[in-house]
Amino acid sequence: KIEYAGDRLQKLETLIAKQAQQTLAAATELTHKRTEAAAALERQVECELRELSMPSVRFHVEITPLGGTPGFQSTGADNVRFLISANAGETLGRISKIASGGELSRIMLALKNVFAERDDVPSMVFDEVDAGVSGVAAQRVGEKLGKLSMVKQVICITHLPQIAAMADQHYLIEKREQDGRTRTTVQLLDSPISAINSVKNTFKNNSICMLSPLSYYDVNCICCVKCNHTNAFNFSDFLFCSCKYPYTHCKYS
Numbered sequence: 001k002i003e004y005a006g007d008r009l010q011k012l013e014t015l016i017a018k019q020a021q022q023t024l025a026a027a028t029e030l031t032h033k034r035t036e037a038a039a040a041l042e043r044q045v046e047c048e049l050r051e052l053s054m055p056s057v058r059f060h061v062e063i064t065p066l067g068g069t070p071g072f073q074s075t076g077a078d079n080v081r082f083l084i085s086a087n088a089g090e091t092l093g094r095i096s097k098i099a100s101g102g103e104l105s106r107i108m109l110a111l112k113n114v115f116a117e118r119d120d121v122p123s124m125v126f127d128e129v130d131a132g133v134s135g136v137a138a139q140r141v142g143e144k145l146g147k148l149s150m151v152k153q154v155i156c157i158t159h160l161p162q163i164a165a166m167a168d169q170h171y172l173i174e175k176r177e178q179d180g181r182t183r184t185t186v187q188l189l190d191s192p193i194s195a196i197n198s199v200k201n202t203f204k205n206n207s208i209c210m211l212s213p214l215s216y217y218d219v220n221c222i223c224c225v226k227c228n229h230t231n232a233f234n235f236s237d238f239l240f241c242s243c244k245y246p247y248t249h250c251k252y253s
Helices: 005-050 101-115 135-148 192-205
Strands: 058-065 078-085 123-127 153-157 170-178 181-189 219-221 233-235 238-240
Touching: 005 058, 005 078, 005 101, 101 123, 101 135, 135 153, 170 192
Parallel strands: 123 153
Antiparallel strands: 058 078, 170 181, 219 233, 233 238
C-alpha cells in the first residue's frame, strides 16, 4: 500500500479537481438562474408592497460572488441579499437596517404571498404581522391575508379589527391574573354576533381611516354583494365579509 500511495494520491487529486470543476460549472449555471429569478422576484415583491401602501418602494436582490477557495459551497457560488428602499429618494439598503416595524411586517407578508404559489406548506401562522401598521395600510394587510387564505390555511394573531374581520373563524385570546398567577384562555367565537362584537370592541383604540374614525357602536348586519352572506357586516363606511370580496372597502381609500 505504501508503495502505491503516490499513484493513489495523484488519482484522488485528479478526481477532486475534476469534481470541483463540475461543481463550479453547476454553481455558475445556478448563478444564471438566480439572476433571472431575481428580476422576476423584484417585480412581484414591488407589486405586492405597492398594494400594501408602499407606493415608492424599490426591492432589489443583490447577488455577489462568494469568493475565496474553492469559490463555492453547498448553496452555490453566490452571496444573496435582499435590499430595499422604502421611500422615494432613499438609497437601497439592508432590510434589517432601514425598514421600520410596520415596513418589516409588510415586507414579510409580501414575500409570503409571492412564495405561497411554490410553497407546499399548507398552513401559515402570522404572529402580529400587523405590528407597526395602522390606518389604510392595515386595511391592505387584511386584504392580502384574506387573499392568501383562499389557497392556504392562515392562522393570524392580531389586535387590529381590519384584519380580524377578514377571518372565517375567530378565537378570542385573553390573558388574566387569577389566584396570583397569569392564565391565558382561548374562546371559540362560534356565532356571527359574538365574532362581530369581538371585532367591534377592537375599534375602541383603533380607527381605519383618519378621515372617517369609526363609531364602534355602529354595526349593521348586511348582505354581501357577491356571496349573499347575511353574516357580512358594516362598520360605517367599511364592508367586511368572510368570503373576502369585495375586500375591506372604504370610500376614502
